Amino acid sequence: MLKDLASRIREYKKEAILTPLLMVGEVFMEVLIPALMAQIIDIGVSQGNISYTVKMSIILVLCAFASMFFGVLGAKTASVASSGFARNLRHDLYYKIEDFSFSNIDSFSTSSLITRLTTDVQNVQMAFQMVIRMFVRSPIMFLFAIFMVAKNGGSVMFIYIVAVPILAAGIFFMMSKAHPKFEKAFKSYDGLNRVVGENLNGIRTVKAYVREDEETEKFDESATQIYNNFVSAQRIMALSQPMMSAVMYLCIVAVCYVGARLINNGHMTTGQLMSIFTYNAQILMSLIMIGMFMVMVTIARASAERIMEVLETEPDMAINEDGEKSVKDGSIEFDHVTFGYKKGTAVLEDINLKIKSGMMVGILGPTGSGKSTLISLIARLYDVTEGRVMVGGRDVRDYNLKALRDEVSVVLQKNQLFTGSVKENLRWGNKDASDEEIVKVCKIAAADSFIAPLKEGYDSHVEQGGTNFSGGQRQRLCIARALLKHPKILIMDDSTSAVDTATDSQIRAALKNDVKDLTKIIIAQRISSVQDADMIIMMNDGRIEDVGTHDELLMRNKNYQGLYNTQTKAKEA
């Protein structure tokens, strides 16, 4: 996993390698500086040797500048490398997801894909920056400092041989105790966010039923849970600072005592003793940093796994770049087609069907009978399990996928508009479409009637999800968008459900008269929507129950008669 992730650093490899090197330089200076300082005190200041003091001071200033240079440059390379790495990860993830097939998308939930692209990438980025800066810095700092203590203090070293494992054990104990508690605390945020989200969405319901107090109670419960979890996690962490102080001062006291003896018999100077105090802090700080670093990496690991899960998924439908690029006509044929979303559970069974180019076909059937599944095979949104689907006389798998989908335009049941202008949204269908073309398809889709009177007309703003248009208006815009592709086949999956019956029939009439060559497939709940179709397909339980015109079906099909009776009765009631 790490190898694959690391390969995505790509153009930022230089910075990623340079950062630890710069850090080594910075650490080296940071350790050298106290040693130089010790010498200044011992030789320069104590002995009143001015020229030595000045000489060493100049060296020290140079070291400080070198350290600043390494530090600032390292800050830059680390930032460039980590932001760049995050950019590449987002890029790779996004491109991968764009290449996913429908069944790939089905297997990940939308919200999980969003989390992977946002939070998870950020976690990995933070950890990566930590790795290239601290992973090298802290251990090296630790080793350098220990080395300097050994060099300056000799037997003072033994103090650290005792102290370091004790502190390390303390840190490890705390982190391993606190980490799961923090995880639990962060999870408890979900509950809080859920209550807030539900109340924002359902505020009218809450107010209409005067349920403010009960909702507040629910909220208080989640908020208190967060409080309890955080308090118990932080209580453990509260030990860290006093523990660190205690260990630090104990070490200093021990160093003083041992140091005094060494100084007494001439094995150490006062300056050296002073410098050990600085190393003392460096040793202990780097231990803490290593501990923190471990926690960060653990958090990021789970994120990295979730990212890799997406990156390692192979799109299960190839674009078929070299496939046939032109679709002859809008004829469709299902030849012994069987299909299931999962292996072994067929949603469609042995479908045989022939639709001539230019026909208007209606599909009726109860929820779950396989209507949407049937039409999704035509645009090759999914691949058949058995048999074949033919468009324009050729198997859909023989076509270049883009070419096929340009000719087979689907208006999905859950249809969506995007942030931008009306025109921009429509041009999804065809980015080169002229304004006249746009108006023309909007007239067919009965959308011109509400767009034109808008103050900004076709340049009016569409909010995310198209929420500033009514359900029926959104559907009509989606139909116009699909028409703008000038496809050979148009499939409407219950796309006029929120459109009133009069407008619905107006759209159908326009489709029939203005785009004659277009094969039109309409899934509907109401008989009135398909009544005048050339052919009506009755679906039931994954099979075609009957095919015929309205009159034929009304005469021979019991279910159709039943449907007709309830729907017309409701109308006349």
Place this chain on the structure above:
Amino acid sequence: MPRFKAGNTRAKNPVKTFKRLFAMVFKEHKIVLCVVLVSIFLVAFATSYFSTFMQSIIDDYISPLIGNPNPDYAPLMHAIMSFLIIIVCCQVIPQYIQQRIMIKVSQGAMLTMRKNMFRKLESLPISYFDRHQHGETMSRFSNDTDTLNQMMSQALVQVISASITIVFLFCTMLMNNIILSLVVVFFIFLMFRATGIVAGRSGRYFAVQQGDLANVNGFIEEMMNGQKVIKVFTHEEESKKDFDALNDKLNESMSKANTYANAMGPVSANMSNLQYVSLVLIGSLVTILTPSYTVGALAAFLLLSRSLSNSVSQIAQQSNSILLALAGAERIFELLDEESEVDDGYVTLVNAKIENGEIVESSERTGFWAWKHPHTDGSKTTYVPLKGDIVMDHVDFGYVPDKTVLHDISLYAKPGQKIAFVGATGAGKTTITNLLNRFYDIQDGKIRFDGININKIKKADLRHSLGMILQDTNLFTGTIRENIRFGRLDATDEEVEKAAKLANAHEFIMRMPNGYDTMITNNGEGLSQGQRQLLSIARAAVADPPVMVMDEATSSIDTHTEALVQAGMDRIMENRTVFVIAHRLSTVRNSNAIMVLDHGKIIERGDHDSLIEEKGTYYRLYTGAFELE
């Protein structure tokens, strides 16, 4: 392409916000905060004490030992031991106490803050939710509270303790040597300038980065939700291109913001190194010129100066996060300062019974309700039975004061009558129904409920007496039973089931794996649109109000469920005053009165037959000449 507004990253008035925040926290925790302050002082004292101790240990204990053939380590041992005791008492223990207290204080403050925010949210008028996007309000509860939490639990204490430490250290320095102290002042100034510049840059790019991040995340969210549409329109390449542009922009601002943030440490650390060198040079001059100034004293001064620059850089590094948190706090206070829904109603709904031909209040649930109307002029309280008689009298309304959307609406509904509203989208149908339960307040005219002006009725009681079935059903996380009981909390299980049966929901509920105890998550994930509507009807049925407002659903449901929904709606309309925003002709036809609305005016009214005869708008609507949406 700017998609989302990034929140202000800078507080407009940080001082005022800070004061308010402090007052809020201080009020609740006066005593413990004093303890914290004392411990901060102790720790600051310990830090400067440490430096003076180092001086005396070298000058008074170690240096005299140099070359002594018979060294006596007892005084040294003694000094070390007393040092340790002081450190434990003044630093280790106070530090721990301070941390423990601050956890309670800061988390407690967050808890109070969250609770206040939610209480405010629930009390806000509907118009607030119209004006603010959900995501925006949501981030008050998540991002803004988080940064505030960070500040309260860490940054604030660090800055206060660093400031006090600086004062302590500086005083000790002054006592040590005045000339060197001046050098330190110069360097503190320099350090604040340098880190200030770096922090300023970092802050500026951070603001840009937040904006870019919001754009990328917003784009991701939108595109992931529309992924199937992208596939159907083979729009992958364009969306990749758009994403790359946003992604690159983010990369640029992010790497800059991080560069400056990361550079802060090395810059301030090496400034302190330069300070050290200057002190050494000037200090050695001082030792040579003034023999009373010992090497030990200089060493101690150097140690003090290092602690001081640590504290200075701590303040510099934390100041940015504090400013950020204050910006968040300011937004939270904005929410808390929003005007709550006012409720000056004094007429309440009470259980009543008839005694000696007069209505009197009853403490038990009688099933007979009355409006309790205490009169302002002091005369005795009157009781009016709850019947469901509604009158709207010359009502004008606009969402914003100068833009009227409803003009001169007058209508009445006698108990048990059914009034239908028809008209195009935006004609004002939903608006009228929202005035009845005072989601919005009218500008002119009067609305009377059983003869009482609804402005006089306590909002909660008014809403209890009005049932609402909205077009979009909102379900809440919990069991199906809990969701139905949302309508009336004291409903028994039998009553819940009875309501579900009435609404035609019982059948499908029984088919669910755990029946009425099936958990609903994510606003009814897995339930069909129709099933959700059935639950919404059941919820209204269990509430059993005398007046019902319904917005008939237009969304697609399969024929079988639709028949169930219609039957459920029809059954619940019986024996009630009903206002319905009608989409079904059957509903419209059997209404007692039909109001045809256009641009906020009632343009036609009457029953079905008379309106058909009129051959006006309704006639054209009915015959399908133009749309009924």
